[in-house]
Amino acid sequence: METSPVLRGHLPDRPALAPTRRRVLGIGLALGLGGFLAACGTGPAAVLSAPSGPPQRGGRLRVGLAGGGAADSLDAHSSVSTTDIARIVNLYEPLLYRDENYELKPLLAAKVTPSADARVWTVDLRRDVLFHDGRPMTGKDVATSFKRIVDPKDPKSGAAALAILDEVAVVNEHRVEFRLNSPSATFDDSLGQYTLGIVPADYDPANPVGTGPFKYRSFAPGRNSVFVRNERYWRDGEPYLDELEILNFNDDDALINALLSTQVDAIGQIPLTLLEVIDADPRISILSAETGAWMPFTMRVDRPPFDDKRVREAFRLAVDREQMIEQVLSGNGSLGNDMYSPFDPGYPSHLPQRKQDIARAKELLAEAGHPDGLTVELVTAPIQSGAVEAAQVFAQQAAEAGIMVKIRQVDTTTFFGDSYLKWDFAQDFYYTRNYLPQVNASTLPTSPFNETHWDHPEFNALIKKANATVDDDERNALIAQAMEIEYNEGGYIIWGHANQADAYQQYVAGLVPSRTGLALSGFEFRRVWLGGAS
Incomplete structure (x- = not known):
């Protein structure tokens, strides 16, 4: 586990x-x-x-x-805390990055080009980049950086997103090829993670050298x-x-x-x-920003009562999303519609905004064999700002539909311990990601964090096809179809997206x-x- x-x-x-x-x-x-x-x-x-x-x-x-x-670290590839992330963003740089509008932009890469079958991604590097010690960045440094990240004996933070990477081949000093074992039309998204900073071939975290705007003192x-x-x-x-x-x-x-x-x-x-x-x-x-962050309730679709999609829909209809945002986020968030990745170009915005409907929730529960309602345990922990409060508000809302929620609060270590990914009804959280990378992380039978145990043949086939589709319009159409399946049958309750606030x-x-x-x-x-x- x-x-x-x-x-x-x-x-x-x-x-x-x-x-x-x-x-x-x-x-x-x-x-x-x-x-x-x-x-x-x-x-x-x-x-x-x-x-x-x-x-x-x-x-x-x-x-x-x-x-x-x-346990704080300056290691380019092993961030754990928020302070770690702040340090590595300023010391090191990946090939691509997400800007403030969540648009994928070149950073140390000048150009990134997929092959027709999306199995080989060619990266042309900037030619004007020097490391902090004055040495030029080359293709060899890129290859050794990724070799370090995916080292099977000591995998780093970004290794999970690179499971399909077979090798990084150095074509010349300013060009490398990422060769994959399966097609990925969005592999460039994986290259845009802050955990994938490029470091010299002889990198030593004790004497950190990168290409970032600031140097270690x-x-x-x-x-x-x-x-x-x-x-x-x-x-x-x-x-x-x-x-x-x-x-x-x-x-x-x-x-x-x-x-x-x-x-x-x-x-x-x-x-x-x-x-x-x-x-x-x-x-x-105050600096406030709308984000795609989400803190879902997670329903295991392979165990009762959530193995019945009517029960899952009833639970989603029991939620008053506006009240949840007001009470949990103090109004600082946007409505969720039980789908993640709201900034993805394939997001199906035509689907109706799901609202609380207590009468329909009761009907669905009765159809599923629970005419008198049902009782469930919700496992929560302070895993994210507002998580426990969200559980409490949901319990109050669900009671109107005849759903009795017994809250079991544990500490964070227990929540992410041996039972993590096994809870029947619990919570989780993620920051902004586009759809296919998030699916690969959490919504496939092979995903490392499939907490809902979702395994839908039609959905899986759409995702496989989307991963291999280089044409943006065609891929976005496939993503919209997959999202609609999740909207109707999935195991997540996504009630809102919290704003990011700083001062x-x-x-x-x-x-x-x-x-x-x-x-x-x-x-x-x-x-x-x-x-x-x-």
């Missing part, structure tokens, strides 16, 4: 947990104190204002993030890390900052109070319940909303700059 957060892929970057009432009150007091200090002209908040004009060079950006600890696991501008960076003019410091905080209280007292310039992943409180401070700006001092410039689900513009601090004295 694979339960490692590293290999699972979507565990490491989970946001901080939702606050308790005590914490909201405590942070409110800190806000009041912060406002008093600013009014008295104390500290940098009194002399720095919102920047204007062209970007200015110089200064140190101090970023606060919750989480991390003694110091690192204290669980405390902080400091990076300096990469003067050899291939993007003209970037980065603007002289230094970048990433600081670890143990909890949200400490994180938010550090921002209010100007100990840090920006913080990532604010609990959505605190947005209004933090936004009340005139010195602070920063008004003198910080260059941050933009990002659909990726990663905090603070996807941690792309190359574009950030600091305003001067007012």
